[in-house]
Amino acid sequence: MRQRVVRVALTAALVAVVLLAVPLALAIRSSLYADQRDTLERAALAGAVRVSPDYVSGDPVELPAPPAGGRLGLYDPHQVRRAGSGPRPGDTPVRQALTGEVARGRAGGDLVVAVPVAHDERVIGVVRASTPVAAVRDRVFTAWAVLLGVAVFALAVAVLVARRQARALAAPLEELSRHCRAVTEGDLTARAAPSSIAEIDQVARTHNEMLHSLAELLRHERDFAANASHQLRTPLTGLQLALEAGLAQEDDARLRPVLTEALATTQRLHHTVEEVLRLSRSGEAPRPTAGTTEVRQLLRETEERWHGLFAQDGRRLECAVRDAPADARIPGAPVSEVLGILLDNARVHGHGTVRLAVRDLDDVLAFDVSDEGAVTGEPARLFDRGRSGNGHGTGIGLALARDLAAALGGRLSLTKGHPATFTLLVPVGREEAAQEAEGESR
Known part of the structure; x- marks a missing residue:
């Protein structure tokens, strides 16, 4: 029973952890990628603010520091990098941003956000911010490892709690089983002890009441058998002695066979009474070789x-x-x-x-x-x-x-x-x- 309770509790805990951990893991992955894109977009917007329209004529451009582990670059309308870092020719996100919309995507193993730089209602350049996908993936794996550790810890706690509860549930039943074994071996005075579980206590009380009733019934039957045998012994013994005395004194050849048969019948009846009395006693071993x-x-x-x-x-x-x-x-x-x-x-x-x-x-x-x-x-x-x-x-x-x-x-x-x-x-x-x-x- 203990192993069964532990298995049931572990299965329930495992199902709960899976139902909670899998959506949470997907949410963590989505959140980390979204946070990284937002970081790249903020960096690109900060760079776009610092771009002057005169950069086309050769004025220097001072871009802010790129995101940690990433790159930040300025591209002209011809998709040529004019400042910062990044691929020298512009990639697909840069071309999309030249249309006037913020572009988000992946290119060359990087997460890329491209922000257009507008002046006089026309796009004069694009600020491109990027970071390696592997860096974000490592953060996702780290978060998943922490989540897995929490799940394993939760399962370990569930197993410990389940084992403790299994012991608490099984101990009264094991005690009741030992009590039943003692009753089977002949100890009718054994009684099941109460426990802290109401349902098991009810079973124990019912069992004790049943055992008390059976013990009383058995005692009455034994008493009746013993009393009946005791009461029959005396008249049977008297009848046997009387028949023996009659045989010793009777000379009539016609009566002696009758008295002899009556004496034999009385002896058999006496033995029957003794045998019934022996069977009524508990714990007396059979005597197959006696007589x-x-x-x-x-x-x-x-x-x-x-x-x-x-x-x-x-x-x-x-x-x-x-x-x-x-x-x-x-x-x-x-x-x-x-x-x-x-x-x-x-x-x-x-x-x-x-x-x-x-x-x-x-x-x-x-x-x-x-x-x-x-x-x-x-x-x-x-x-x-x-x-x-x-x-x-x-x-x-x-x-x-x-x-x-x-x-x-x-x-x-x-x-x-x-x-x-x-x-x-x-x-x-x-x-x-x-x-x-x-x-x-x-």
């Missing part, structure tokens, strides 16, 4: 958990590992949570058979969840929080699944609209997984 699980084991657990729910609706669930390596390990709980959201979305909004397939893409595993239904509308907006495509549901599930995938360093997207197919990309580190498996075996 890693083999891919095939994860798919078996997922199929066991969701097979019965789809069977109740008269639908099928097919799980397949196409080419995933045996040593691939992924964060089990978060991936299971994302797959659960996608499967539940397919059960509620989809149709027909649901397929869960795993593909190996070198350092990334792709989990494809598809059904026989179709997705309409803009795919990117499916993940907007609070938006439900067909009016059913809260519109939170896919948004939460996307956040969980991002926390793992992966990505969740809609890869096909018909049949509806969602793909979860999860990075895998086989070396780290092997080290972890070796540590567990020890």
Whole structure:
């Protein structure tokens, strides 16, 4: 911005100087030539006054001193110089002056003014005054050099003033940029300082008000997530303990599978609450390798958990590992949570058979969840929080699944609209997984 302000100011100053200096330079040139002609004319008139009519018969003529660096001479009607200095035969200005008019012009590299000398209503001679054109030209160049120096000085002053004003304008904006960078890095307490420029101060005040509102909104959301998680922990823990106690005391073979499934569901719900609470905290780094699980084991657990729910609706669930390596390990709980959201979305909004397939893409595993239904509308907006495509549901599930995938360093997207197919990309580190498996075996 500073360079731009300086360029604009310099351009404006340069245009102003050119518009002023060029006419002024032409006026100076015209004025110096006109002044020199007037000087020559005064010298010629002064000489004409001193010319006596008897000079023709041989009386001496005393002409005044010529102009500085010039010449002054008297010519008779035959254009012959009789006194003073100048070309011996008369030139064009002398011939013109013999007609009775003052003649001005150039001849032989000189500025010439010829004044007729009259007696008894007839011209008896001509007084010729001249000066070299080069002398006048040197004066013009000197004046132009002074004008150029003044113009350069004016431009230098304009640049200095422009740089100072640019610093004054840019400093508050640079400070506001540093403040925004600090906010981007997580410092929500930073506030833009006021400056001496009203417009920038208005922007800073608006920015501070916006930041305050966002900080308050974020604080309320975090407080709600923390309070909700805290309030849910206690009843979930109590329910989990009660189910564990029921399993320890219950001998009925028909109730034990039900209690076991209820306990597993409670544990998954407890983990979901913990994961939501972790995502609500700012600045907490993702933990993609915490609690890693083999891919095939994860798919078996997922199929066991969701097979019965789809069977109740008269639908099928097919799980397949196409080419995933045996040593691939992924964060089990978060991936299971994302797959659960996608499967539940397919059960509620989809149709027909649901397929869960795993593909190996070198350092990334792709989990494809598809059904026989179709997705309409803009795919990117499916993940907007609070938006439900067909009016059913809260519109939170896919948004939460996307956040969980991002926390793992992966990505969740809609890869096909018909049949509806969602793909979860999860990075895998086989070396780290092997080290972890070796540590567990020890």
